Amino acid sequence: MFDFAVFGSLFLTLFVIMDPPGITPIFLALTAGRPAKTQRRMALQAVSVAFGVIAVFGLLGQQILDYLHVSVDALMIAGGLLLLLIALDLLTGKTDEPTQTKDVNVALVPLGMPLLAGPGAIVSVILAVQNADGVQGQVSVWSAILAMHLVLWLTMRYSLLIIRVIKDGGVVLVTRLAGMMLSAIAVQQIINGVTQVVQNS
Numbered sequence: 001m002f003d004f005a006v007f008g009s010l011f012l013t014l015f016v017i018m019d020p021p022g023i024t025p026i027f028l029a030l031t032a033g034r035p036a037k038t039q040r041r042m043a044l045q046a047v048s049v050a051f052g053v054i055a056v057f058g059l060l061g062q063q064i065l066d067y068l069h070v071s072v073d074a075l076m077i078a079g080g081l082l083l084l085l086i087a088l089d090l091l092t093g094k095t096d097e098p099t100q101t102k103d104v105n106v107a108l109v110p111l112g113m114p115l116l117a118g119p120g121a122i123v124s125v126i127l128a129v130q131n132a133d134g135v136q137g138q139v140s141v142w143s144a145i146l147a148m149h150l151v152l153w154l155t156m157r158y159s160l161l162i163i164r165v166i167k168d169g170g171v172v173l174v175t176r177l178a179g180m181m182l183s184a185i186a187v188q189q190i191i192n193g194v195t196q197v198v199q200n201s
Helices: 002-018 020-031 035-067 071-094 102-118 117-129 134-200
Strands: none
Touching: 002 020, 002 035, 002 117, 002 134, 020 035, 020 071, 020 102, 020 134, 035 102, 035 117, 035 134, 071 102, 071 117, 102 134, 117 134
């Protein structure tokens, strides 16, 4: 009832795309200054949002894109533009949001989506679900998705220990580095989307 080849292939693909080690400095930068309890809750919220988005697209992804007449390339470019806006805020230090919504907003956007549940992960899951053979294949695919989100939660949950070591000055440095990394990811995502549009036209 379980296909380890399918599980391993999708898990590794999602690990590379969602990049738990790479998400750590971005998570630390976006949650800096919050109480530890709030930061832990935000880690869980972000992973829950990402899993929810991935699950919806895994079940109904192709139908949603077809209904909205949206291509995967357009989804990729849009995600890249959103990430670029967040990266610019990190680089310039403009990360403050209204008190009533900042915790929820950061957990939903950009942590939950499009950082974790980005176009690359969504497309990989859509294809994996479509190509899975029978119950065995589906169980393997969804097990890989669950395992990946567990790894993401553990990575973010225990990365909070780093903040206690690096203090406020280190958080500012991490924020700027995260902004640089995120802007590079965003630009690369936009380039990939535009390249695919050109190649398909």
